[in-house]
Amino acid sequence: MSNESQAANDQVLVKRVQAGDKYAFDLLVKQYQHKIIGLIGRYVYDPHEAMDVAQEAFIKAYRALPGFRGDSAFYTWLYRIAINTAKNHLVSRSRRPPDVDIDVDDAHYIGTDSELRDLDTPEHALYRDELERVVKTTLDRLPEDLRVALTLREFEGMSYEDIANVMDCPVGTVRSRIFRAREAIDKEIAPLLAN
């Protein structure tokens, strides 16, 4: 999915929050929490501490949301808040933030080979690798029409209408195929992500 498409989707929820729908913010938290915790984990090495800092970052983001005008993508803005919260947390604990910093614009795509450490405890790595394996295996086993629809959506960032043109079927069928593909994957990964 393209950055622009992701940013546009986020903006829909952001506007709902700004319009008074506080619960829409819950979806943004659920959507970004694992990435934010991973990002903060590059500064704050203790997993539980990193989750606390992530929670603090989301609360700060909510408080600052009235001032968010959409000049940058929401996740870029959120990542910046998360990084600053992590740095402030370290300073408040008399710990020195790392010299090597993360470019907030690249934070979305930073891999595990970054110079900064992350929360890659054996347990976390196991879950992440297992999740990735199950997702990809399930995708490969999907019926072709479902797999193609989801692939065009997730990797090519195509709209339902464009996918309908490519697959020569109604838009409603595309929507249904993508949903069924996600359902199939979700059925397999739900036990892994149960908290």
Added chain:
Amino acid sequence: MHKANDSISALMDGEVGEFELRRTLEQIEQHPELGQQWRRYHAARASLRGEPQAALQEDISAGVMAALEQEPTYHPSVYTEAAAQPAAVQQNKAAGWWRSLSSMAVAASVTAAVIFGAGSFSEAPTQSPTFYLPGNSVTNDLMRTRLGGAAPELGRYESPDVIRLSDGLTKYIDQHQHLISAQRMPQWSTRWMPEGYSIVRHELLPHGEVMVFANGRDAFSVSVEELGHQSLPEGVAQADGYIAVGKRRGDHFVTVVGDVPLMIADRIASAVQPER
């Protein structure tokens, strides 16, 4: 629930309209398992794309939202100013259904204001008062008087020491007399409404009626006015998340306002009929 899951998938892709978005958010709020599904869908997407994630078995959203319980809910009109003044937020701790109903009450009040005659509050007094309280001088259109005697115990209420008289308010006296003397019964009802809704208010006004329906969470109002007392054409308007549908019904004009889909509002308006 299957339909909600389908909507969550489409919402991820930005392929839902405003109404479906609002409905999906409501369903997720009512059914926490849908929120977890949203979380897993995004985790799967990130895995497919090879994006870094951590603490996949944890969910901090409940803690965040619990902390935000004490935070203000942003209001659209405040947000407009908030860009220039970030600290400006409006406290709104009302529960969900009450918030909706309160919002509807505002909408209904606007409708009522139209019926009563909009602009009443902005009209400056132009005539001298038509009566005087004894022992007080009068200056132009403003009469001042000290409220003598001991003030009754009214808790923290403090009596004003100045009374301003406004002829414009006499129309509300007329309205009051109309309301308490009117012997007529409600003349309008709807023969269809969305499942779960029931009437919570039915106001008789000088030239029409206003009904408010609620389902404990959301609400909509139905105004019925004589055609001679408004000149709006039939149509639809949308503002601040509300839909307003106006339709002619014989020699009356029906307006449905609420946080409901357009098709529902239109069907409600079409279902308004005189009581037999």
